[in-house]
Amino acid sequence: MSDAETSAQKSTSPKSRTVGPDDPVPGVAHVVLVMSGKGGVGKSTTATNLALALARSGYRTGLLDADIYGPSIPTMLGVTGRPVSTDGKTIEPLERFGLKLMSIGFLLEDPKAAVIWRGPMLHGALQQFLKDVAWGDLDFLVLDLPPGTGDVALSLSQRLGVSGAVMVTTPQPVATDDVYKAVSMCRKVNIPILGIVENMSWFVDTAGVKHELFGKGGGQAVADFSEAPLLAQIPIDQSVREWGDKGTPVVQAAPEGAIGQAFMKLAEEVVGVVTAKADEGGDQAPVIDRSGGGGGRRRLPVTK
Numbered sequence: 001m002s003d004a005e006t007s008a009q010k011s012t013s014p015k016s017r018t019v020g021p022d023d024p025v026p027g028v029a030h031v032v033l034v035m036s037g038k039g040g041v042g043k044s045t046t047a048t049n050l051a052l053a054l055a056r057s058g059y060r061t062g063l064l065d066a067d068i069y070g071p072s073i074p075t076m077l078g079v080t081g082r083p084v085s086t087d088g089k090t091i092e093p094l095e096r097f098g099l100k101l102m103s104i105g106f107l108l109e110d111p112k113a114a115v116i117w118r119g120p121m122l123h124g125a126l127q128q129f130l131k132d133v134a135w136g137d138l139d140f141l142v143l144d145l146p147p148g149t150g151d152v153a154l155s156l157s158q159r160l161g162v163s164g165a166v167m168v169t170t171p172q173p174v175a176t177d178d179v180y181k182a183v184s185m186c187r188k189v190n191i192p193i194l195g196i197v198e199n200m201s202w203f204v205d206t207a208g209v210k211h212e213l214f215g216k217g218g219g220q221a222v223a224d225f226s227e228a229p230l231l232a233q234i235p236i237d238q239s240v241r242e243w244g245d246k247g248t249p250v251v252q253a254a255p256e257g258a259i260g261q262a263f264m265k266l267a268e269e270v271v272g273v274v275t276a277k278a279d280e281g282g283d284q285a286p287v288i289d290r291s292g293g294g295g296g297r298r299r300l301p302v303t304k
C-alpha cells in the first residue's frame with residue numbers, strides 16, 4: 001500500500017472523546033495511551049504498530065513519543081529529520097508512512113546524548129508536545145509512554161481527556177506484578193483501561209513447535225484484574241525486532257504476515273472499544289491541575 005493510500009481518510013470517524021475548554025489537542029478525537037508498569041515489554045513496538053495499523057485502516061493518526069528520557073520512535077520509524085516551525089509558535093510534526101510524529105529525539109543534537117531534566121521540565125516538554133505541535137485534526141493520537149506508573153501518565157491525565165490506556169504486559173509474574181500497579185494507578189486517576197496487549201506470548205520454532213517462553217496466562221490475568229478485554233496476544237518473532245531496528249515497523253513491512261495481521265486486528269479492537277466508551281460517555285474532560293511547577297514556561301529548541 002502506498003503512503004497516499006495509507007493516509008486515505010475514513011469517511012466516518014469514531015465518536016470523539018470529551019474535549020474540555022483547556023484541552024491542548026482539541027482537534028484530536030481520541031487520545032490513546034500505550035503504557036505498562038514494566039520496562040521492555042513492548043510498549044514502543046505496540047504503540048508504533050498500533051498507530052500504523054490505525055493509519056493503514058484509514059484513520060488520521062499521530063504518534064507522540066512521551067518517553068522523554070528514552071525515546072524509541074525515531075529509530076523504530078527510521079526518522080531523523082528535524083521539526084520546523086513555520087510561524088515561530090507551533091512545531092510541525094514530522095511525517096512517515098502517513099503518521100504524524102513527534103519525539104524529543106527529533107530535537108536532540110546528538111542522539112546518544114542524555115536528557116537530564118527534572119520533573120517540571122519534563123512536564124513542560126510534554127505539555128508543549130501536545131499544545132505547541134500542529135497536530136491538526138486527527139482521529140487518533142497514540143502516546144508511547146515511558147515505563148513505570150510515574151508522573152507522565154498522571155500529568156497527562158490531569159491535562160487532557162484521554163480516551164484510555166492500552167496496557168502492555170508479557171505473560172510472566174515479574175511483569176504482571178508491575179502492570180497491576182499501573183492498572184491501579186489508572187483507576188485512581190480515572191484513565192479507562194481500553195484493554196490489554198500480551199506481548200511475547202509464545203515463540204514458534206522452525207519445526208512449528210510453540211514454546212511459551214515466559215509462561216502463560218499473564219495477559220488474561222491482567223485483563224481480569226482490569227475488567228477489560230485481552231485485545232491481542234503477540235508472539236515473539238525475530239522480524240518484530242529486526243523491522244523495529246530498521247525503522248519500518250512490521251505492520252508496514254509485512255502487513256499480510258501473522259504479526260502484521262495481529263496488529264491490524266488490535267487496531268480494529270481499539271477502535272471498537274473507544275467508540276463504545278465514547279457512546280457510554282466514558283471519556284471525561286479532566287479537571288485541570290495548575291499546581292505543577294514552572295516547567296510550562298520553558299521552551300524546547302525549535303529550528304526555524
Ligand SMILES: Nc1ncnc2c1ncn2[C@@H]1O[C@H](COP(=O)(O)OP(=O)(O)OP(=O)(O)O)[C@@H](O)[C@H]1O
Pocket residue numbers: 038039040041042043044045046067070072145146147199200234235236237238239240241242244245
Ligand atoms: N513480539 C516481539 N518479538 C520480538 N521482539 C520484540 C517483540 N516485542 C518487542 N520486541 C523487541 O523487544 C525490545 C523492547 O521492545 P520495546 O522497545 O517496544 O519495549 P518498551 O516496553 O517500549 O521498552 P521501554 O520500557 O524501554 O520503553 C525491542 O528491541 C523490540 O524490537
Ligand SMILES: [Mg+2]
Pocket residue numbers: 043044045067072144145146
Ligand atoms: Mg519504549
